[in-house]
Amino acid sequence: MTGTEQETSADEHQMTGAEMVLKALGENGVQHVFGYPGGAVLPIYDEIHQQDEIEHILVRHEQGAGHMAEGYARSTGKPGVCLATSGPGATNVVTALQDALMDSIPMVCLTGQVPTALIGSDAFQECDTVGITRPCTKHNWLVKDVSELSQVIHEAFHVATSGRPGPVVVDIPKDVQFATGTYIPLNKAPSRKSYRPAKTGNSDSIHQAIELIKNAKKPIIYSGGGVINSGLEASTLLRDLVKLTGSPITSTLMGLGAYPASGKHWLGMLGMHGTYEANMAMHDCDVMVCIGARFDDRITGRIDAFSPNSKKIHVDIDPSSINKNVQVDVPIIGDVTSVLEDMVRIWRADASDLKEERLADWNAQINQWRARNSLAFSDNDDVIMPQYAIKRLYELTKDKDTYITTEVGQHQMWAAQFYGFEEPNRWMTSGGLGTMGYGFPAAIGVQVAHPDALVIDIAGDASIQMCIQEMSCAVQHGLPVKIFILNNNYMGMVRQWQQLLHGNRLSNSYTESMPDFVKLAEAYGGVGIRCSKPSELDDAINEMISVDKPVIFDCNVATLANCFPMIPSGKAHNEMLLPDEATDEVVANAIDAAGAKLV
Numbered sequence: 001m002t003g004t005e006q007e008t009s010a011d012e013h014q015m016t017g018a019e020m021v022l023k024a025l026g027e028n029g030v031q032h033v034f035g036y037p038g039g040a041v042l043p044i045y046d047e048i049h050q051q052d053e054i055e056h057i058l059v060r061h062e063q064g065a066g067h068m069a070e071g072y073a074r075s076t077g078k079p080g081v082c083l084a085t086s087g088p089g090a091t092n093v094v095t096a097l098q099d100a101l102m103d104s105i106p107m108v109c110l111t112g113q114v115p116t117a118l119i120g121s122d123a124f125q126e127c128d129t130v131g132i133t134r135p136c137t138k139h140n141w142l143v144k145d146v147s148e149l150s151q152v153i154h155e156a157f158h159v160a161t162s163g164r165p166g167p168v169v170v171d172i173p174k175d176v177q178f179a180t181g182t183y184i185p186l187n188k189a190p191s192r193k194s195y196r197p198a199k200t201g202n203s204d205s206i207h208q209a210i211e212l213i214k215n216a217k218k219p220i221i222y223s224g225g226g227v228i229n230s231g232l233e234a235s236t237l238l239r240d241l242v243k244l245t246g247s248p249i250t251s252t253l254m255g256l257g258a259y260p261a262s263g264k265h266w267l268g269m270l271g272m273h274g275t276y277e278a279n280m281a282m283h284d285c286d287v288m289v290c291i292g293a294r295f296d297d298r299i300t301g302r303i304d305a306f307s308p309n310s311k312k313i314h315v316d317i318d319p320s321s322i323n324k325n326v327q328v329d330v331p332i333i334g335d336v337t338s339v340l341e342d343m344v345r346i347w348r349a350d351a352s353d354l355k356e357e358r359l360a361d362w363n364a365q366i367n368q369w370r371a372r373n374s375l376a377f378s379d380n381d382d383v384i385m386p387q388y389a390i391k392r393l394y395e396l397t398k399d400k401d402t403y404i405t406t407e408v409g410q411h412q413m414w415a416a417q418f419y420g421f422e423e424p425n426r427w428m429t430s431g432g433l434g435t436m437g438y439g440f441p442a443a444i445g446v447q448v449a450h451p452d453a454l455v456i457d458i459a460g461d462a463s464i465q466m467c468i469q470e471m472s473c474a475v476q477h478g479l480p481v482k483i484f485i486l487n488n489n490y491m492g493m494v495r496q497w498q499q500l501l502h503g504n505r506l507s508n509s510y511t512e513s514m515p516d517f518v519k520l521a522e523a524y525g526g527v528g529i530r531c532s533k534p535s536e537l538d539d540a541i542n543e544m545i546s547v548d549k550p551v552i553f554d555c556n557v558a559t560l561a562n563c564f565p566m567i568p569s570g571k572a573h574n575e576m577l578l579p580d581e582a583t584d585e586v587v588a589n590a591i592d593a594a595g596a597k598l599v
Helices: 003-012 017-027 039-049 062-076 088-092 094-103 129-136 146-161 174-178 203-215 225-229 232-245 276-284 336-350 356-370 386-397 410-418 439-449 468-476 492-501 517-524 534-546 584-593
Strands: 014-016 032-035 055-058 080-084 107-113 139-142 167-173 180-182 219-223 249-251 266-269 287-291 311-316 330-333 402-406 454-460 482-487 527-531 551-556
Touching: 014 017, 017 039, 017 146, 017 174, 017 180, 032 062, 032 439, 039 080, 039 107, 039 167, 039 174, 055 439, 055 468, 062 080, 062 088, 062 094, 062 107, 062 439, 062 468, 080 088, 088 094, 088 107, 088 129, 094 107, 094 129, 094 167, 107 129, 107 146, 107 174, 129 139, 129 167, 139 146, 146 167, 146 180, 167 174, 203 287, 203 311, 203 330, 203 336, 219 232, 219 276, 225 232, 225 336, 232 336, 249 276, 266 276, 266 410, 276 356, 287 336, 311 336, 386 410, 386 454, 386 482, 386 534, 402 410, 402 439, 410 454, 410 482, 410 492, 439 454, 439 468, 439 482, 468 517, 482 534, 517 527, 517 551, 527 534, 534 551
Parallel strands: 032 055, 032 080, 080 107, 107 167, 139 167, 219 249, 219 287, 249 266, 287 311, 311 330, 402 454, 454 482, 482 551, 527 551
Antiparallel strands: 014 180
């Protein structure tokens, strides 16, 4: 290269910090950014205005931006990106950051900061963003030198998406955005040597796991969101492993769809509101294969009574998850796809002659548990039961290109129980943090990523009001998200626990001033639909599907329906309460006997 060519190349890489942000996002494959402008990010917004490669989605609240990025990431497998200004802009996105951390969602959050000379002076809209977000991110950076900015952004995407995925924050002072420096292209950015997550599992441990499964009389596979995070190949390999071993399979809330709900080995979701057969099989198994899950409290119930007679195998990419909550016999640290690939290969080589008939007694026992029909509910010709509403929604949308998000509460559990997911990345919900207000902005993020898909937020009348202002965002950007509200006039799960645990003292769980959701939808420029009769439900759902606009569907359901089955807090998996035995007195006595509390 001649001296003139070198000078030209150097000049091409000279740009402002704001220009670097957009160029780095583009190099990392970003097509959409969810954000809200403010003084400390105006240079970045000026650059956004001068380009058309990256689309900016204008939110109405920074929390919404974070959840939209989450929904985008969960439905695509790509990192979601959000942009917020300093001070309250950054603090408003904290809830979404913690939500993404708990559920291992890859997200890159860019925040503005006051000029470097003013940091620490209590300047207007200043806050310690790095300090505030340190506990709720995988990593964060305050960039004080424009020459480091591009490299930091490249590194942020690497950290967010590698190993156990999660959120990161890059805090950029305003003067750094104005300053000029040299841009470092992605292919020339040095990698951080101190962050090298393991991908390949230990071969001896994998062989040991296969031996345990081969000799098991009552095996079970327990999969989680880590399977979905690992990519589509992981779900394919999981299905292969289930078919080869003949093992029954259950899943956490976050793992739904990795194995098809119609599969013959499927037990349904496990845990506090899981099926009877899933929880009983988990309790009685002799070998448990936990893949991409973390043994959280909503799954394990009482730790000292959790699957007491089993050998436990745990596959996870995060070493800190191993033996954190439950002691395991065979830990395998590695990427789920890589480990499953090895497990399938070894089984085919060493155990292909094993027949599923060896598990005949185990399958017969599972079928007895399944016959209890733990998801049964009393139907009603006069009022829509919430379970029936979800079943009809499923039947009328299952053959379409459908993505489902939820808010948090009873409706979330009913959606998990009654909406059958056949593929991964079709189910977006807040698992670990349980964030009311997650579902609608997450659905907007999904719709941005999949503009021709049918995207439905299954909501509660309380949760939906947490981020309802994003209806304005959906209308502005022409995003035909459907909000399907199970409206019972209560904070349903709060009311259920107050009824069962607190002597039916319904303290502030009834909403006495409910908006007219139809008029609210119309006020925003969307479409409102209301249905109160079971006989009219199918027609109303079909109308919702056919509308090419954002829709709020106000589905009036039975006000006091409770979500069962249920493992009371402090109880073991084999102490479930089923719908046919879950009278108020029985449930209250079971909870009291456990000395249980809600959290």
